[in-house]
Amino acid sequence: MNKRAFWIAACAMAALVVTGCGKKDEPVAAAVEPVPVVAKxxxxxxxxxxxxxxxxxxxxxxxxxxxxxxxxxxxxxxxxxxxxxxxxxxxxxxxxxxxxxxxxxxxxxxxxxxxxxxxxxxxLENRQIVVVTDKSAITNKAQLAGAVVGVQDGSSAVDAVQKDEATAKSIKELKKFGDNVTALMDLSAGRLDAVVVDEVVGRYYTGKKPGEYRVLEENFGTEDYxxxxxxxxxxxxxxxxxxxxxxxxxxxxxxxxxxxxxxxxxxx
The missing domain is CATH 3.40.190.10 (Periplasmic binding protein-like II)
Structure with missing residues (x-):
C-alpha cells in the first residue's frame, strides 16, 4: 500500500470511530452528584x-x-x-x-x-423579669440596691442588667449560674435576694410553686427569640x-x- 492509500484508509477508520462514539454536538458530561443545600x-x-x-x-x-x-x-x-x-x-x-x-x-x-x-x-417575644421570694421586701428595681442578684451565665439577662446602669451599679453582686433552675433554688435557700430570668422560664418555674415566689411589675426590657x-x-x-x-x-x-x-x- 502506497502512502496516499494508507492515509486515506487511516482517516476512514478514524471517522468510523468518532461516528460510533455518538453525536459530536452532544458531548457526554461527567456525572456530578448534587450537593444538598441542607444536610439530611x-x-x-x-x-x-x-x-x-x-x-x-x-x-x-x-x-x-x-x-x-x-x-x-x-x-x-x-x-x-x-x-x-x-x-x-x-x-x-x-x-x-x-x-x-x-x-x-x-x-x-x-x-x-x-x-x-x-x-x-x-x-417569640420575651422579657427579662425579676423574681424574688414571696416574703421579700423588694417591690421594685430601685430596691435591688445592695442586693445579690442571680443570672444565668451567658444569657441575655446578664446584658439586660448591665444595660440598666443605675441598677447595675447599685447591686452588691451579680452572681452567675450555669442554669436558671439552680439560681432559683439558691433564691429559695436565701443565698440570693433576686433572680433576673427569661419570663417564659420564670413564669413556668414559679407557677409550679405557688406562694413561694413573686414577680416584680418592673422588668429589664423586652426581647425577641x-x-x-x-x-x-x-x-x-x-x-x-x-x-x-x-x-x-x-x-x-x-x-x-x-x-x-x-x-x-x-x-x-
Missing part, C-alpha cells in the same frame, strides 16, 4: 436545663416548647433532628466550631450576637423561616404554644 441531619445545641424551652423530664428525656418546634420544623424540612446539650456560655464557639448546626433554645436576638450568628425571624445558624448557612436559615411561617399559618405553632403555655404566644 442537623444537630441542635441547647441548654438541657431551661424549662419550658428545653429540659429533661422524669424519664431523663429531652422535652420542651423549643424541642417540639424544632422537631416539627425538621419534619417539614425532611431532615433528622438531634439535640446536643452544650455549655450555653460557649454556644457561639460550639456553633462556629461545627460541633452543632443550630442554636434553638430561647436564644435572644441581640446586635452583638448578630456579628457571629445568623438569626431567623423572631418567633430566634433560631441561630452559622453566618454562611443562609439557605438553612431561609428554610427554617419558611417552616416556621408555615407552622404559624396552619396552626401547628399555636398548638405547640398552647401545650406549654396555655395560650398562643407565637410572634406573628
Amino acid at each position: 441531619a442537623i444537630v441542635i445545641g441547647l441548654d438541657d436545663n431551661f424549662p419550658p424551652m428545653g429540659f429533661r423530664d422524669e424519664k431523663n428525656e429531652l422535652v420542651g416548647f423549643d424541642i417540639d418546634l424544632a422537631k416539627e420544623a425538621g419534619k417539614r424540612l425532611g431532615v433528622e433532628v438531634t439535640f446536643k446539650p452544650i455549655d450555653w456560655s460557649a454556644k457561639e464557639s460550639e456553633l462556629n466550631g461545627n460541633r452543632i448546626d443550630v442554636l434553638w433554645n430561647g436564644l435572644t436576638i441581640t446586635e452583638e450576637r448578630k456579628t457571629n450568628i445568623l438569626f431567623t425571624k423572631p418567633y 430566634g433560631v441561630g445558624v452559622r453566618k454562611g448557612d443562609t439557605e438553612l436559615a431561609a428554610k427554617l423561616d419558611k417552616a416556621l411561617d408555615d407552622m404559624r399559618a396552619d396552626g401547628a405553632a399555636a398548638t405547640i404554644s398552647t401545650k406549654w403555655f396555655g395560650k398562643d404566644i407565637i410572634k406573628p
Whole structure:
C-alpha cells in the first residue's frame, strides 16, 4: 500500500470511530452528584436545663416548647433532628466550631450576637423579669440596691442588667449560674435576694410553686427569640423561616404554644 492509500484508509477508520462514539454536538458530561443545600441531619445545641424551652423530664428525656418546634420544623424540612446539650456560655464557639448546626433554645436576638450568628425571624417575644421570694421586701428595681442578684451565665439577662446602669451599679453582686433552675433554688435557700430570668422560664418555674415566689411589675426590657445558624448557612436559615411561617399559618405553632403555655404566644 502506497502512502496516499494508507492515509486515506487511516482517516476512514478514524471517522468510523468518532461516528460510533455518538453525536459530536452532544458531548457526554461527567456525572456530578448534587450537593444538598441542607444536610439530611442537623444537630441542635441547647441548654438541657431551661424549662419550658428545653429540659429533661422524669424519664431523663429531652422535652420542651423549643424541642417540639424544632422537631416539627425538621419534619417539614425532611431532615433528622438531634439535640446536643452544650455549655450555653460557649454556644457561639460550639456553633462556629461545627460541633452543632443550630442554636434553638430561647436564644435572644441581640446586635452583638448578630456579628457571629445568623438569626431567623423572631418567633417569640420575651422579657427579662425579676423574681424574688414571696416574703421579700423588694417591690421594685430601685430596691435591688445592695442586693445579690442571680443570672444565668451567658444569657441575655446578664446584658439586660448591665444595660440598666443605675441598677447595675447599685447591686452588691451579680452572681452567675450555669442554669436558671439552680439560681432559683439558691433564691429559695436565701443565698440570693433576686433572680433576673427569661419570663417564659420564670413564669413556668414559679407557677409550679405557688406562694413561694413573686414577680416584680418592673422588668429589664423586652426581647425577641430566634433560631441561630452559622453566618454562611443562609439557605438553612431561609428554610427554617419558611417552616416556621408555615407552622404559624396552619396552626401547628399555636398548638405547640398552647401545650406549654396555655395560650398562643407565637410572634406573628
